Amino acid sequence: MSSPVSQTPSQTVLYSERLLPALWIWLVVAGISGTFVLAFIPISLTVGIVVAIVAALVLAALLLMSTPRIRVTPETLQVGRAEIERRWIGEVAGFRGEDATQQRGPAMNATAYLCIRGWISPVVKIEITDPADRTPYWLTSTRHPEKLVEALQQTSR
Structure with a gap:
């Protein structure tokens, strides 16, 4: 940028310029977040989806906050x-x-x-x-x- x-x-x-993460980093974040769905399926699919969304938002925020300029x-x-x-x-x-x-x-x-x-x-x-x-x-x-x-x-x- x-x-x-x-x-x-x-x-x-x-x-x-912001040294933003590459596309593959965002795919890793999505994959990690998706694993939360699997981890929480025994409790509830809805809980797993909510936890995955929250995890994705938290990981994305951490990535963006640590991006140097x-x-x-x-x-x-x-x-x-x-x-x-x-x-x-x-x-x-x-x-x-x-x-x-x-x-x-x-x-x-x-x-x-x-x-x-x-x-x-x-x-x-x-x-x-x-x-x-x-x-x-x-x-x-x-x-x-x-x-x-x-x-x-x-x-x-």
Whole structure:
């Protein structure tokens, strides 16, 4: 869900994306919820259906509440709960396919900040240049690595 959205000049959003779960995650939620019908059939089919619906709503709410957002403004970058001033951002690179797998695995630094979702393959690596921050870079999943890199490379820092 990336979209260039404008607000007041100081709050202009250059890029915004929610890392929503993939379709297969929602199918797993439906399957888990459906098992409640089977578990409650000995009591009552109606009770089983009601419990399954409540379970589906609760699981969906938990998934949506835990969905991180990426947000780039002229002054800041927010990835999940982390936020940094853009003046502390160095090199930015997007990766897809095998390169993304490499970044999420063998090439990953254990001290990096990660906002990775298993259902989103592409990633963007964002170098952190703040001398007071021991984090060498942020690595975040994104469905649109080219758009995120472009927003972060805009010179309106």
